[in-house]
Amino acid sequence: MSAEPKPLLIRHHSPAKEVSSRLIGMKRGIIFISVFSILAFSLVPLSWATMPMPSNVDVTGCVTGKDFLLFGPHETKDYQRFYKYTINPCSNIPFDFKAYDKKVITANTALNLRDHHLVCPRDVKIVGPCEPVTFTGCVVDKTLFVFKTTFGSIAINAKEAHDIFRTVPIINDKEPFDLSPYEGEKIQLTGGNVTSQYFGIDSFTVVPKSMKVTGKCSKKESKLLSQTVSGYYRQKADGYKKEKKWQMALDYLNKAIESHLWHCIAYWERHDIKMNLNKIKEAVDDVYLFDKCEEGCANLEQLGDNLRKIGEKALASYAYHKALDLCSTGEKKEQLLGKLKSLGLKP
Numbered sequence: 001m002s003a004e005p006k007p008l009l010i011r012h013h014s015p016a017k018e019v020s021s022r023l024i025g026m027k028r029g030i031i032f033i034s035v036f037s038i039l040a041f042s043l044v045p046l047s048w049a050t051m052p053m054p055s056n057v058d059v060t061g062c063v064t065g066k067d068f069l070l071f072g073p074h075e076t077k078d079y080q081r082f083y084k085y086t087i088n089p090c091s092n093i094p095f096d097f098k099a100y101d102k103k104v105i106t107a108n109t110a111l112n113l114r115d116h117h118l119v120c121p122r123d124v125k126i127v128g129p130c131e132p133v134t135f136t137g138c139v140v141d142k143t144l145f146v147f148k149t150t151f152g153s154i155a156i157n158a159k160e161a162h163d164i165f166r167t168v169p170i171i172n173d174k175e176p177f178d179l180s181p182y183e184g185e186k187i188q189l190t191g192g193n194v195t196s197q198y199f200g201i202d203s204f205t206v207v208p209k210s211m212k213v214t215g216k217c218s219k220k221e222s223k224l225l226s227q228t229v230s231g232y233y234r235q236k237a238d239g240y241k242k243e244k245k246w247q248m249a250l251d252y253l254n255k256a257i258e259s260h261l262w263h264c265i266a267y268w269e270r271h272d273i274k275m276n277l278n279k280i281k282e283a284v285d286d287v288y289l290f291d292k293c294e295e296g297c298a299n300l301e302q303l304g305d306n307l308r309k310i311g312e313k314a315l316a317s318y319a320y321h322k323a324l325d326l327c328s329t330g331e332k333k334e335q336l337l338g339k340l341k342s343l344g345l346k347p
Contacts, residue, residue: 056108059118062130062151063087063100068118069196070111071104071156082149082156082165082200083116090120102130104151128152131192132207135167138217138225139182141255143232144169144189145225149201161227165200177206186221188212230260234269241269246276264293280307280315288322297327301336313343 062069068085089095107121129152136148145166147158158164169177169189177189190210195202217225233256240249253270260266271286287299304319320340327333 057110058106058108059111060104060106060127060154061085062102062104063097064102064130064196066097067196069201070118071151071154082163084196085111085116085118087118087121090122093120093122095121095124100124100126104128104130104154127154131194132190133192133194133201133204134188134190134210135169135201135204136186136188136214137164138186138221139179139184140225140229141232141236142178142180142183144179144187145228145232146200147221147224158224161224164225164228166228166232167201168203169206170203171206173205182213184216186214186217188214226260230256230266233259234266237269237273241273244276246273249273250277264290267293268299280312281318284315284319284322287319288326291323291326295326297323297332297336300326301339304339308339308343313345317343317345 060071062071066087068087070083070085087095087097104127106125106127107118108123109121110119111117112119131151134150135144135146136150137144137146139145143166145164147164149156156163169179169191170193171177179187188211190207191204192207193205195204233252237249237252237256240246240252250270250273253266253273256266257270267286267290271283271290274280274283274286284300284303287303291297291299300319300323304316304323307313307316307319317340320336320343324333324336324340327336
């Protein structure tokens with residue numbers, strides 16, 4: 001006999017109970033969302049935001065319109081000197097933009113380093129005018145790299161490489177001042193009408209007859225400049241690379257590496273240019289230097305693989321041998337030896 005089908009169990013819900021259960025569910029959902037929101041917002045500064053500097057910090061800088069060019073404090077690296085900040089006053093503490101325009105001020109404030117905001121400045125005092133500004137620096141590649149800036153009576157000396165910026169002196173309202181006769185010299189220029197886009201001072205108008213040559217750049221000053229100058233050369237090289245002017249790009253990257261020897265990324269950039277110039281063995285050498293910086297051999301191995309695919313067995317062998325010099329133990333060594341054997345070349 002076949003088993004009798006079991007009757008379907010149909011549950012009857014009263015409207016009152018159904019409404020009650022839905023309300024309970026909604027309340028639980030609201031409580032969960034509220035708790036989640038509180039936790040999420042409380043964890044935001046830890047997860048993605050750069051925390052502002054502590055409140056009640058004394059700063060010095062130049063006001064131009066609603067912008068503030070930060071000079072100091074100088075003793076803390078976290079405080080980004082010569083960066084431009086937007087002034088955001090508190091509603092209950094007024095800030096007299098008109099009175100402080102083009103003035104050097106001191107203020108007690110908090111800084112939002114992530115968004116570059118000067119938050120709720122108070123106890124503001126005028127120190128003096130922002131202009132004239134005197135720039136002292138070295139001329140490299142017809143460019144002025146500034147390591148001392150004097151706003152009125154306030155002098156700011158670069159203590160770290162990131163304090164140095166390059167600027168363009170302007171004459172006759174639009175023409176760049178020709179610095180080529182002063183290559184390698186330490187000079188001093190005074191000016192006004194300074195412009196700043198984000199960091200440092202992009203340009204200024206030279207006061208006539210303010211030019212002074214104060215000597216050669218010292219070894220200490222040149223060392224301080226080296227990282228900034230190297231970055232400048234890399235930027236120039238990138239411009240020529242985009243124009244496919246490979247030799248000019250290579251010349252500037254060579255200068256970048258000479259200026260700041262262990263600027264590792266420059267080796268990687270130079271290898272790419274050498275590949276375009278068909279200087280493949282030299283390109284392998286640059287990847288070797290880059291991997292040495294990175295304490296690995298993955299890029300050399302990849303380059304060897306790419307060379308093997310296009311039939312350049314000798315160059316692939318060269319890349320694998322250079323990789324073995326950096327990764328000479330363990331499983332990686334066995335993999336590289338296997339790839340060398342697969343090339344079928346005589347030892």
